[in-house]
Amino acid sequence: MPNVKLPDGSVRSYPGPVTVAEIAQSIGAGLARAALAGKVDGRLVDTSFRLESDAEVAIVTERDPEGLEILRHSTAHLLAQAVKELFPEAQVTIGPVIENGFYYDFSYKRPFTPEDLVAIEKRMAEIAKKDLPVERRVMSRDEAVAFFSSIGEKYKAEIIASIPEKETISLYGQGNWVDLCRGPHVPSTGKLRVFKLMRVAGAYWRGDSRNEMLQRIYGTAWAKKEELDAHLRMLEEAEKRDHRRLGTQLDLFHMQEEAPGLVFWHPKGWTIWQQVEQHMRRVYRDNGYLEVRGPQILERRLWERTGHWENFKESMFVTASENRDYAIKPMNCPGHILIYNKGVRSYRDLPLRYGEFGSCHRNEPSGALHGLMRVRGFTQDDGHIFCTEDQILEECVAFTTLLQEVYRDFGFSEIVYRVATRPAKRIGSDEAWEKSEKALVEALQRSSVAFTMAAGEGAFYGPKIEYSLKDGIGRVWQCGTMQVDFSMPGRLGAEYVAADNARRTPVMLHRAIVGSMERFIGILIEHYAGALPLWLAPEQVVVMSITERQAPYAKRVAARLREAGFRALADLRNEKISYKIREHSLQKLPYQLVVGDKEMQAGNVAVRMRGGEDLGAMSLDAFTARLRSEANAR
RNA sequence: GCUGGUGUAGCUCAGCUGGUAGAGCAACUGAUUCGUAAUCAGUAGGUCGCCCGUUCGAGUCGGGCCACCAGCACCA
Numbered sequence: 167m168p169n170v171k172l173p174d175g176s177v178r179s180y181p182g183p184v185t186v187a188e189i190a191q192s193i194g195a196g197l198a199r200a201a202l203a204g205k206v207d208g209r210l211v212d213t214s215f216r217l218e219s220d221a222e223v224a225i226v227t228e229r230d231p232e233g234l235e236i237l238r239h240s241t242a243h244l245l246a247q248a249v250k251e252l253f254p255e256a257q258v259t260i261g262p263v264i265e266n267g268f269y270y271d272f273s274y275k276r277p278f279t280p281e282d283l284v285a286i287e288k289r290m291a292e293i294a295k296k297d298l299p300v301e302r303r304v305m306s307r308d309e310a311v312a313f314f315s316s317i318g319e320k321y322k323a324e325i326i327a328s329i330p331e332k333e334t335i336s337l338y339g340q341g342n343w344v345d346l347c348r349g350p351h352v353p354s355t356g357k358l359r360v361f362k363l364m365r366v367a368g369a370y371w372r373g374d375s376r377n378e379m380l381q382r383i384y385g386t387a388w389a390k391k392e393e394l395d396a397h398l399r400m401l402e403e404a405e406k407r408d409h410r411r412l413g414t415q416l417d418l419f420h421m422q423e424e425a426p427g428l429v430f431w432h433p434k435g436w437t438i439w440q441q442v443e444q445h446m447r448r449v450y451r452d453n454g455y456l457e458v459r460g461p462q463i464l465e466r467r468l469w470e471r472t473g474h475w476e477n478f479k480e481s482m483f484v485t486a487s488e489n490r491d492y493a494i495k496p497m498n499c500p501g502h503i504l505i506y507n508k509g510v511r512s513y514r515d516l517p518l519r520y521g522e523f524g525s526c527h528r529n530e531p532s533g534a535l536h537g538l539m540r541v542r543g544f545t546q547d548d549g550h551i552f553c554t555e556d557q558i559l560e561e562c563v564a565f566t567t568l569l570q571e572v573y574r575d576f577g578f579s580e581i582v583y584r585v586a587t588r589p590a591k592r593i594g595s596d597e598a599w600e601k602s603e604k605a606l607v608e609a610l611q612r613s614s615v616a617f618t619m620a621a622g623e624g625a626f627y628g629p630k631i632e633y634s635l636k637d638g639i640g641r642v643w644q645c646g647t648m649q650v651d652f653s654m655p656g657r658l659g660a661e662y663v664a665a666d667n668a669r670r671t672p673v674m675l676h677r678a679i680v681g682s683m684e685r686f687i688g689i690l691i692e693h694y695a696g697a698l699p700l701w702l703a704p705e706q707v708v709v710m711s712i713t714e715r716q717a718p719y720a721k722r723v724a725a726r727l728r729e730a731g732f733r734a735l736a737d738l739r740n741e742k743i744s745y746k747i748r749e750h751s752l753q754k755l756p757y758q759l760v761v762g763d764k765e766m767q768a769g770n771v772a773v774r775m776r777g778g779e780d781l782g783a784m785s786l787d788a789f790t791a792r793l794r795s796e797a798n799a800r
Numbered sequence: 801g802c803u804g805g806u807g808u809a810g811c812u813c814a815g816c817u818g819g820u821a822g823a824g825c826a827a828c829u830g831a832u833u834c835g836u837a838a839u840c841a842g843u844a845g846g847u848c849g850c851c852c853g854u855u856c857g858a859g860u861c862g863g864g865c866c867a868c869c870a871g872c873a874c875c876a
Contacts, residue, residue, distance in 0.1 A: 269871095277804055367871030368803030375873040379803050382871070414811070423849075423867045478876060497876060531801050531874060532867085540875080625876055649876095676876095713833045740833070748837035762835055774836060 169220045180217075187213040187353065190225045200227040202357060203236050203350045210236070212302055212350040228357075228389035235263050240300070240352040241290075241361045241387040242268035247343040248289035249383070252282075258345065259321040259371065259380060266397060267386035271369055273321060278366045278381050286383070287363045297356030298340045302349060310335040310346065321371070322346055360394050361387035404639060409691040410537040416696055416753060418704070419538070427535045427542030429684055434704035437733065438687055441702045443523055445575065446547045446680065453568055455521035455549055460501025462525065466491040471657050472500050473593055477626055481529045498524035499651075499676055502550040503658045506672075511662040516672060517553035517561055523683070524548040538688030545683040551675040552660065555601070558673060562609030562631070562648055565677055569646050572679050573635050575800045576690065577699060580636035583610055583617035586624040593627055594653045602650035602673075603629045609648075627653045630676075637693040645681040645689070697754045697776060701797045707734040708755050709771070710746045712762040714738075719766040723759065723786060730790050732797075747774070757793070 170178045170189055178192065186204030190197045190213065204211050205224040210232055217223070226233045242261035249256050249272055261270030272278075278286075305313065307329055314322040326335060326346060338347045340355055352358065362385060369382040388394040405411070413419050418435030421428065431439060450457055463485065469475040474482070474496065483494040495501065502520045511518065525545045534540050551561050573581060585606050588599045606629055610617045617631075624630055633646030651674040655661075661669045680686035690698065700706055707727055711720040717738045727734035737746050743760060750758050760772040764783070771789055773781040784792075 279804090365870065366804070369872045370802080373873075375802065379872075381803080384871080421868090426867065472876095474876065481875085499876090528875080533801060533803095533872085534874065535868085627876080710836090712835055715833080742833090742839065743835055745838055746836090751837055758836080760836065764835085772836080778837080780836070 168217045170217065171220075171222045173222075173224045183216050183218050185214055185216050186211060186223065186225065189217075189223055193225070197225055197227070200229075201225050202227055202233045202352050205232070210350050212300075213353045214302060215350075234389055236350060236352060237358065237389060238263045238268045238387045239347075240355075241358050241385060242270050243300075243338065243340070243343075243345055243347070243351065244290050244293060244355060244358050244361075245270045245286065245363070245383060245385060246272075246345060247293055247340060248286045250343060251293075252285060252289055257319055257321050260325070261345075267364070267384065269369075269382050269384045271371075271380040271382045273371075273378065273380050277368075278383065280366075283363045283366060283383065287361075290358075290361065290363075293341065294355045294358045296341070297354050299354045300338055300340045300351045302336055302338055302351070304334045304336050307331050307333055307335055310337065313337075314346065317344075358387070360389065360391050361385055362394060362398075400639065404641075404692075407639070407692045407695045408537075409539075409688040412691050412696040413538070416704075418691070421537070426532065427530060427540075429538060429541060429543070435687070437704035438690070438698065438702055439683060442576075442680065442683060442687060442690075446523070446572075449568065449572055449679070450521040450549070453519075453564075454517075455519040458502065458505055458520045458522050460495070460498055460505065460522065460524065463492045463494055464500065466493055468500055468658075469493050472654055473627065473657065477591070478528075481531075483527050483529050494527045495524075496526050496528045498522050498526065498546065498548040499550055499654060499674065500658060503655060503660050503674070506552055506655075506660050507658070511552070511672070513554065513662055513664050513670075516662060517551050517557050519549060519551045521547070521549040538684045541682070541684050544685070546678050547680050547683065549677045551677065552655070552662075552672040553675065554670075555673055558602070558605040558650060558675065559609055559612070561675055562606060563612050565648055565675075566609065566613045566615070566631075566633075569633055569679050573646075576680075576702075577693065577800075578635040578637070581615070582634040582636065582642055583615050584620050584632040584634070585610065585617055586620040586630050586632060587622065588624050588629060589622050589626060591626055592624070598652040599629065602652060605650060606631050606648070625649055627651050633679075635689075637689060638695070639692075641692075643685075643689050645686060646679050647677065647681065649676040651676055697756075699800065700756045700793065701800055703754075703756050704733065705735060705753070705755050706732050706793070706797075707757045707759060708737050708746075708750045709734065709759045709761060710737045710743060710750070712743050712760065714740065715763065716761045716766050720761050723761060723771060726786060727790065727793075730794075732790075732793055751776070751778075759789070 167182065168180050168184060170180065172178065187198065187201060190201040201213050203226040204213055204215055205226055206215060206217065206221050228234060228237060246258050246261055250258065253274060255275065257273040259271040259273065261268060307326060310326045311323050314326060335346060336349055337344050338349060338351050364384045364386055367382050368379045371377040371380050386394065386397060388397065416434065417432050418438065419429050419431045421430065447457065466475060478496065482496050485492050485494065505520065506518065523545050527543050530540060530542050553561055570581060587603050610631065628649050628651040630647050630649035632644050634642045634644040636642055655674045656671045660672055662672050664670045690702065709720045709724045711717050720736045720738055724734045724736035747758060754776060756776045758774040760774060765772055770783040770785055772783045773789060775781060
């Protein structure tokens with residue numbers, strides 16, 4: 167006689183064992199219809215789940231986040247069923263839920279085409295309409311392996327065979343289609359109404375590039391049609407913000423075949439770069455960093471000593487001269503150690519902080535290249551802090567604070583923190599790893615921020631904190647990093663004289679805030695959809711004459727703005743004012759000044775802001791004061 | 801690197817079954833001198849990604865390569 171406690175605190179008693187569906191029905195017919203699953207004592211179950219004893223029960227509907235996930239998961243099954251009906255020879259593998267949707271991987275003799283997708287989606291809708299009941303059953307592991315082998319699903323059999331022997335396996339069936347699955351699932355296919363297949367792409371079996379490549383079909387699924395439409399609109403919006411597209415439209419940079427993965431910065435793009443670089447240079451200066459500059463090319467033997475040759479020689483650009491081999495630097499730290507090594511360092515000099523806008527080249531695989539986001543030639547705001555073990559914590563805390571300030575300057579308020587720990591392929595002692603991982607964790611705890619652990623994702627020479635920022639449309643970009651390195655200073659012979667006059671090896675901290683300048687500018691472009699804030703905008707003000715009569719005045723106004731330190735230009739073309747406004751609006755200039763006879767006579771400018779707001783006429787001094795305060799505010 | 805797709809004027813794109821290229825915008829010239837998101841007219845602009853092949857003839861068909869796009873793998 168189970169007593170069921172509902173989320174509102176009320177308790178209902180049932181005469182005997184009762185299913186989640188029956189509980190929903192007893193509460194109301196509407197809830198019974200909406201029920202997708204149940205939550206019994208915090209555990210998600212099917213609506214067919216039968217309670218034998220007292221429990222806390224919640225009915226999960228599409229309004230719950232878990233409900234949406236179940237909907238998506240069941241839609242992945244629906245996809246697999248449709249594919250098997252249309253292409254019986256296809257083999258199923260896995261079909262998990264991902265952000266905004268799901269995918270399912272298939273093995274098939276040929277790739278699926280866009281036309282196939284249309285047919286599959288149609289079949290999915292047909293199956294959903296039949297409202298087939300979804301039924302769960304359990305088997306022992308060996309039975310399940312035998313079952314999937316018997317129906318020719320060798321990938322499924324392989325997955326199940328890797329599950330521990332004792333576990334029971336749940337299967338879900340709808341119509342004449344059965345899949346291995348932990349569940350839960352919706353009670354019937356009729357619950358699946360709002361979905362859309364998005365694309366096909368290759369994906370390796372079990373995520374390993376040595377394995378066979380499968381066909382992955384991506385889809386999206388939602389509770390309501392309006393949500394799907396909103397999602398599709400968001401994708402369109404993201405496409406409009408694409409930095410590659412805006413880079414062309416706003417004439418910021420370009421890339422071309424002769425230099426894959428390398429950037430040609432145009433005058434306007436380079437102006438943005440300079441704003442970012444000058445800002446970061448101020449950050450170095452104001453926080454105890456000394457700016458340095460190392461050479462682009464260093465001898466191969468040096469990279470052998472650092473361990474990079476062994477780990478990354480495939481992705482280093484190499485060159486030779488006379489009898490010696492060189493590599494174009496893929497990172498700046500060895501150069502900084504060589505600078506450190508010139509001269510005897512005392513413990514009194516530590517922490518010693520070097521910063522460089524270091525230009526690096528890495529021969530990234532062709533398939534990885536992506537606009538400014540993944541390039542072969544990039545520039546890091548790379549800093550290295552030489553310190554003692556006792557100073558690590560303090561430096562990490564200070565760096566985290568600094569990074570938060572810089573991200574705020576650039577307009578990013580949300581930061582995601584992760585600590586990446588020792589990978590399988592690594593150098594250095596376990597004690598050193600232990601100690602440095604601890605220091606990173608403690609630094610974040612001291613900074614009072616929430617963080618997650620990423621086991622095995624550290625660099626080969628040390629663990630790291632990864633700092634990611636969230637952009638204007640919610641995407642997360644990893645930019646900043648703080649890495650402890652107990653190995654490289656020793657490998658390159660760095661040392662300092664301690665208080666007891668002994669020679670010790672310093673710890674090196676690798677740190678970056680914006681990371682790659684190229685990528686960060688790409689992120690800025692997308693974050694602001696090209697409409698950069700005043701201090702970053704490549705062109706800040708345009709002065710537009712209405713007729714030729716105001717040309718000399720417009721020129722003078724633009725010149726005075728430039729003298730005041732702003733990036734101003736004059737548009738004196740013989741075009742209608744509305745034409746000029748349209749052009750400069752498309753170029754996303756923050757301010758447009760209209761000067762006609764009225765303004766010229768009064769010595770004023772008529773101010774139009776980006777977005778169309780008309781601020782009316784004001785004196786040039788008043789306008790300059792406004793610009794100054796806006797630019798300083800960041 | 802792997803799977804699939806794409807590559808035509810500065811940009812966006814059209815060009816059916818092979819018969820030596822077309823539009824809009826931009827550019828240039830002229831007219832217009834105009835008050836808050838496109839004035840009118842004219843002109844010029846292309847080794848159709850590159851190489852090889854099939855053919856009387858290739859932007860179009862076949863092969864190879866390159867680059868880009870999506871995803872996977874990778875990312876010191």
